[in-house]
Amino acid sequence: MSRSDTKKPVAFAVHITAGGLAGACEALACQPLDTIKVRMQLSRSGRAPGTKPRGFFATGAYIVKRETPLALYKGLGAVLSGIVPKMAIRFASFETYKGWLADKETGKTSVGNIFIAGLGAGTSEAVAVVTPMEVVKIRLQAQMHSLADPLEQPRYRNAGHAVYTIVREEGFSALYRGVSLTALRQATNQGANFTAYQEIKKLAHKYQPDLPELPSYQHMIIGLISGAMGPFSNAPIDTIKTRLQRAPAMPNTTALQRIMFIGSDMWKQEGVRSFYKGITPRVLRVAPGQAVVFAVYEKVSGMMEALKPALYEEDRYSE
Numbered sequence: 001m002s003r004s005d006t007k008k009p010v011a012f013a014v015h016i017t018a019g020g021l022a023g024a025c026e027a028l029a030c031q032p033l034d035t036i037k038v039r040m041q042l043s044r045s046g047r048a049p050g051t052k053p054r055g056f057f058a059t060g061a062y063i064v065k066r067e068t069p070l071a072l073y074k075g076l077g078a079v080l081s082g083i084v085p086k087m088a089i090r091f092a093s094f095e096t097y098k099g100w101l102a103d104k105e106t107g108k109t110s111v112g113n114i115f116i117a118g119l120g121a122g123t124s125e126a127v128a129v130v131t132p133m134e135v136v137k138i139r140l141q142a143q144m145h146s147l148a149d150p151l152e153q154p155r156y157r158n159a160g161h162a163v164y165t166i167v168r169e170e171g172f173s174a175l176y177r178g179v180s181l182t183a184l185r186q187a188t189n190q191g192a193n194f195t196a197y198q199e200i201k202k203l204a205h206k207y208q209p210d211l212p213e214l215p216s217y218q219h220m221i222i223g224l225i226s227g228a229m230g231p232f233s234n235a236p237i238d239t240i241k242t243r244l245q246r247a248p249a250m251p252n253t254t255a256l257q258r259i260m261f262i263g264s265d266m267w268k269q270e271g272v273r274s275f276y277k278g279i280t281p282r283v284l285r286v287a288p289g290q291a292v293v294f295a296v297y298e299k300v301s302g303m304m305e306a307l308k309p310a311l312y313e314e315d316r317y318s319e
Helices: 003-042 056-067 069-073 076-100 111-141 159-170 172-176 179-207 216-246 255-270 272-276 279-306 308-318
Strands: none
Touching (some): 003 056, 003 069, 056 279, 076 159, 111 159, 111 179, 179 216, 216 279, 255 272
């Protein structure tokens, strides 16, 4: 068996294994920040004159006090169940689109085409995995029941029960509520994320030519910087998406009408600041999350790539 024969399946295994492990580490580390972000986005505080929206730390403290610290991990099951396919699709589709857009002669991909590949990767993961996963996650996170009180029954017991209930009561299409906004958010996120990561990584290699591979801490720093760019660019999209996915269906209205209604209501009732509710925990979640994702992905993929010669030798002697 030749090297070219073994390269393709190993590369696919890299996307599945490295991406899945990276995503799981991100979810475990950052879920509390995501729960706080969702609660802040769903909060109606600040509507009354003279009142201010509850801040990041106040929201977290309120959740812990009323619902116990475990409530910060509501929706974690839904996130973990979608992490492996989400990350596999993200990295596999990005590399595929990047390859399609590469210069046929040099094999290099321009900065503009890297951004387009990132847009495509974000859209792919949004449609295939992220939208239904987030609908379920947000429904679970929005439940303000106390985990310390066994008599206070939540509407959704877990991710599986949430999917069953949503489909039974609202139809399968409810799992894809907000898909256009989710795709737009994920596309802009990954477009900015991959472009920044690739370019900063090139710069780091340029200034450290003696290093064959960048150390993990540098991958984390680069991922932290690139990960912070998306949330600032699309915070209003994410806030409207969260409210849309939390709300029940409105009969005789299109998705665009619901989006316009939510947006205009936020503008009239809560002002422009409402579109940036949850931006602090979102940046604090997404930026470190991407730091973890890229560091783990680079480490695991590097280890798997290092195994290629050994696997090749094993296959050659087994022939």
